[in-house]
Amino acid sequence: GFRRISNNPYRVGIAPLDVRECANKAKYFPKEWITPEGNNVTIDALNYFLPLIQGEPKIDYLNGIPVHFRLDQ
Secondary structure, three states: OEEEEEEOOEEEEEOOOOHHHOOOOOOOOOHHHEOOOOOOEOHHHHHHHHHHHOOOOOOOEEOOEEOOOOOOO
C-alpha cells in the first residue's frame, strides 16, 4: 500500500499490506474536513488534496488530438 510521508514535497512510501485490509473498501471524505457552515472545506482538507492535484501534466498532441500512447510499427 501507499503511505504518505510528507505533503511538501509530496512523498509516499510503499509498504506491504494484507489485501483483506483494503480490497473492496471505501475511504470516505471525513466530516471534520467540512466547515461548520457546510459550504466549504477546511485547511486540513486542502493540505491533503493539494499535493494530489497541483501541477499540470504534459500532453502531446497530433493534429489537435491528444496522443495518449504510440504504437511502434
